[in-house]
Amino acid sequence: MPTYKAPLADMRFVLHELHDSQSTQHLPGCEDFSPELMDSVLEEAAKLAEEVLFPTNQTGDLEGCTYENGVVRTPTGFKQAYNAFREGGWTAMASSPEYGGQGMPVSASILVEEMICSANVAFSLYPGLSHGAYLALYHHGSEEQKKTFLPNMVAGKWSGTMCLTEAHCGTDLGLLRTKAVPNDDGSYTLTGSKIFISAGEHDLTENIIHLVLARLPDAPSGVRGISLFVVPKFLVKQDGSVGARNGVTCTSIEHKMGIKGSATCALSFDDAKGWLVGEAHKGLRAMFTMMNTERLSVGIQGLGVAEVAYQNAVTYARERIQGRSLTGAKAPDKAADPIIVHPDVRRMLLTMRAYIEGCRALSGWVAREIDILHRSTDEDAKTIADDFTALLTPVVKAMFTDLGFEICSSAMQVYGGHGYVRDHGMEQYVRDVRISQIYEGANGVQALDLVGRKLPQDGGRLLTRFLDPVMEFLEANAAVDGMDPFIAPLQTALEHLQIATGHIMEAGMSNHDEIGAASVDYLRLFGLVALGFMWARMAKIALPKAEDSAFYTAKIGTAKFFMQRLLPQTAALLSAIQSGSETMMHFAEAAF
Numbered sequence: 001m002p003t004y005k006a007p008l009a010d011m012r013f014v015l016h017e018l019h020d021s022q023s024t025q026h027l028p029g030c031e032d033f034s035p036e037l038m039d040s041v042l043e044e045a046a047k048l049a050e051e052v053l054f055p056t057n058q059t060g061d062l063e064g065c066t067y068e069n070g071v072v073r074t075p076t077g078f079k080q081a082y083n084a085f086r087e088g089g090w091t092a093m094a095s096s097p098e099y100g101g102q103g104m105p106v107s108a109s110i111l112v113e114e115m116i117c118s119a120n121v122a123f124s125l126y127p128g129l130s131h132g133a134y135l136a137l138y139h140h141g142s143e144e145q146k147k148t149f150l151p152n153m154v155a156g157k158w159s160g161t162m163c164l165t166e167a168h169c170g171t172d173l174g175l176l177r178t179k180a181v182p183n184d185d186g187s188y189t190l191t192g193s194k195i196f197i198s199a200g201e202h203d204l205t206e207n208i209i210h211l212v213l214a215r216l217p218d219a220p221s222g223v224r225g226i227s228l229f230v231v232p233k234f235l236v237k238q239d240g241s242v243g244a245r246n247g248v249t250c251t252s253i254e255h256k257m258g259i260k261g262s263a264t265c266a267l268s269f270d271d272a273k274g275w276l277v278g279e280a281h282k283g284l285r286a287m288f289t290m291m292n293t294e295r296l297s298v299g300i301q302g303l304g305v306a307e308v309a310y311q312n313a314v315t316y317a318r319e320r321i322q323g324r325s326l327t328g329a330k331a332p333d334k335a336a337d338p339i340i341v342h343p344d345v346r347r348m349l350l351t352m353r354a355y356i357e358g359c360r361a362l363s364g365w366v367a368r369e370i371d372i373l374h375r376s377t378d379e380d381a382k383t384i385a386d387d388f389t390a391l392l393t394p395v396v397k398a399m400f401t402d403l404g405f406e407i408c409s410s411a412m413q414v415y416g417g418h419g420y421v422r423d424h425g426m427e428q429y430v431r432d433v434r435i436s437q438i439y440e441g442a443n444g445v446q447a448l449d450l451v452g453r454k455l456p457q458d459g460g461r462l463l464t465r466f467l468d469p470v471m472e473f474l475e476a477n478a479a480v481d482g483m484d485p486f487i488a489p490l491q492t493a494l495e496h497l498q499i500a501t502g503h504i505m506e507a508g509m510s511n512h513d514e515i516g517a518a519s520v521d522y523l524r525l526f527g528l529v530a531l532g533f534m535w536a537r538m539a540k541i542a543l544p545k546a547e548d549s550a551f552y553t554a555k556i557g558t559a560k561f562f563m564q565r566l567l568p569q570t571a572a573l574l575s576a577i578q579s580g581s582e583t584m585m586h587f588a589e590a591a592f
Contacts, residue, residue: 002425003315004054004118004308006046009551010357011111012039014364017541018534019107024368027375029097030105038108041093045112048088053119056081060122060261061428065202067253072201072263078123082156082204091127091156095134099150105375107367110300114360117304121432122261124304126159128297129199132290133160133211137230140278140286148236149209158207162290163194163231163267170196171445173213173284174222178269180214180229180276188229188276190214190269193251196439200265201233201250207242208233210267211290212274213283220281228283231274247272258431291440292393296366298440299396302404303359305433310352312426313411316418317345339414347565348410354562355403357555358531361538363400366392388465391454392530394446399527401436402443408433447519450526451504463501470494470533477536482543486536489563490529496570497529500577507580517581525573532567535559 015021021035056077063075074082085091094109095101116124134153137145152158169175178192190212194200201208210231219225235243247270254264278286317340321331325341339345366389373385408429412419419426437443454462474491477483500522507514539559542552 001423002058002308002312004050004311006042006049006115006118007307007360008042008046010360011042011114013538013541013551013555014361015042015107015111018361018538019364019368021107024105024107024371027105027371028377029103029375030371033105033108041104041108042111044088045090045115048085048090049115049119052081052084053116053123056123056261057120058425058428060120061258061432064255064260065253065263067250067263070201070249070251071203072250072253072265073203074263075261078261079204081120081123082126085127086156091130092154094131095150095154096138099138099146100154105367106370107364110296110363110367113297113300114304114307114363117301118308120261121301121305122259124301125259125262126199126202126204127156128294129162130156130158130160132293132297133162133209135293136162136211136228136286136290137209137277139289140228141230142277145230145275145277148240149230149232152207152240153209157205158209158232159199159202159205160209160211161197161200162287162294163197163200163210163212164287165194165196167193167195171442173226176213176215176226178212178214180216180227180274182216183273186275188214188216188274190229190231190247190272190274192269194267194269196254197265197267198262198439200263200267201253202263206234207236210248211277211287212269213287214274216280223284225281226283226287227280228277228286229274230277231269231272235273257434258428259435292389294440295393295397295446296363298436299359299398299400300363302401302433302436303356303363305429305436306352306356306359306404306407309408309411309426309429309433310349310356312424313352313414314340314349316415316424317349345414348414350558350561351566352407352410354535354558354566355407355531357538357558358534358562359400359403361534362392362530363396365534366396384465387458387462390457391450391462391466394441394450394454395523395527395530397440398437398443398446398523399530401433402524404433405430405437443523444520447523448516450523451508451519452515455501456505460505466530467494467498470529473533473536477540480540483536483540485560486539486563489567490532490536493529493532493567493570496574497525500525500574503578511581513581513585517584518577521573521576525570525577528567528570528573532563535562 016035024030059077060075066073092101093104097103153160166176180188180190182188212229212231213226215225216227233248235246237243249268250265251268252266318338320339321334321336322339323336325337330337330341369385369388372381376382412426412430415426418424478487504518539556542555546552546556
């Protein structure tokens with residue numbers, strides 16, 4: 001049976017020491033969120049994750065959701081867990097106090113989100129999608145729409161979805177066919193069908209608020225003709241209570257490889273009543289408010305599942321005895337040594353640890369910039385934060401989920417044959433985390449977004465928001481005692497990134513296939529440099545504190561492992577990028 005313990009010590013380190021939570025407290029609306037209050041929130045979230053959500057994880061996988069005559073039921077324990085989650089105020093955690101939320105900064109709420117994903121990633125999708133829908137309405141909805149829907153969504157009484165994908169179009173939303181016809185009363189009648197709708201139907205809330213992309217009769221073709229509509233499962237009466245059933249029906253649920261406790265639905269809109277959100281034909285912009293939030297959340301899903309897989313792999317490696325150490329018996333009183341003495345097992349465990357802690361640190365940096373973007377009164381700081389989060393969103397989504405799957409696969413390898421059977425729970429983590437590389441924009445699409453859109457945007461301005469602080473850090477710490485093992489490798493990796501960037505920009509001007517051919521390798525290279533920067537910063541904090549602290553000693557040891565064993569991958573990635581597109585694009589299609 002798997003276990004989970006929230007990594008509170010490392011979370012506090014990231015929140016308070018690495019990213020200075022006290023500076024966040026100076027932002028408007030964050031004055032009450034002292035480090036002490038944030039710590040108490042994290043501790044309560046840990047209890048919820050460990051004691052309420054985690055026990056439902058394997059049950060949810062074994063039972064899955066059930067569908068009958070349009071009705072979807074979640075697995076045993078999900079409804080009770082959701083009620084505890086809602087009653088504890090966790091659905092309101094990161095929402096505006098104007099609508100009943102607690103207004104917690106993202107830099108703290110993202111750590112809570114990680115715990116929820118570690119405990120039960122399938123469960124996390126229900127409140128996660130709701131918060132994304134809340135954000136889309138909060139930023140783009142009318143005052144009447146906000147008043148009608150947001151209080152109950154923030155309270156968790158109602159949930160939300162986003163309805164984009166249709167059977168014939170996924171990434172290419174310009175092909176969607178769902179129609180919206182205006183009515184005399186200002187509403188619209190929607191007709192069409194959507195697939196792969198997470199939390200599209202379930203028994204956890206009394207209403208589900210769907211955000212639906214559709215076309216008006218006069219819509220131009222392509223993505224410039226898409227509008228966004230709010231379509232509730234049940235219509236809302238004048239007094240705010242739930243009214244008659246709307247024309248939205250779940251026609252089936254998917255039988256999936258993983259996240260079986262999450263209802264993935266096909267929805268039919270048959271003369272469903274909805275209301276336009278924002279401007280006509282501008283729906284994609286509004287939906288991207290939700291999608292970008294979801295992409296960051298999916299990255300956290302990869303991190304959360306990786307964390308719990310790593311914890312169990314460490315436990316197993318300490319307990320499982322098999323063979324003797326190559327340098328002589330380490331447990332002579334036992335029939336064999338625990339497998340944690342073997343170099344390859346340690347390589348796998350340290351790789352997991354280095355990636356997980358690096359990703360947690362990087363997510364904290366992005367979260368802090370989101371707080372600045374949404375709360376600061378300094379317009380220059382807001383612009384920098386906007387650029388930075390736009391640049392890093394595809395990196396967090398793709399890098400974290402790629403690593404999440406790699407880490408879960410390695411954790412299974414630590415278990416050997418026992419990892420491949422259901423009893424230990426490891427094979428579930430491999431299955432659950434795999435979807436994170438696919439949904440909310442497949443990782444190849446994220447790489448294209450990074451290289452094809454974000455790099456050249458505004459003459460490369462977005463990239464400078466990342467490069468400038470890295471170069472400033474390298475210059476400021478080049479001569480600091482003890483920092484050379486972290487500065488020199490990071491400097492080399494940064495040079496690889498700069499060379500790769502220049503190569504892509506030059507080669508892509510004459511042949512756009514060069515951009516596509518390099519994009520995935522470039523995103524990985526970029527992500528490794530970002531993690532390297534985080535590890536160098538963490539090492540600087542840990543160095544003067546390591547003598548009397550096992551925590552900081554381990555932090556330095558993990559940083560050295562990352563710099564020496566993982567960051568050098570940037571050289572190979574640069575070589576692959578420079579090889580160009582010819583070998584893949586000139587290969588005859590008929591030969592595949």
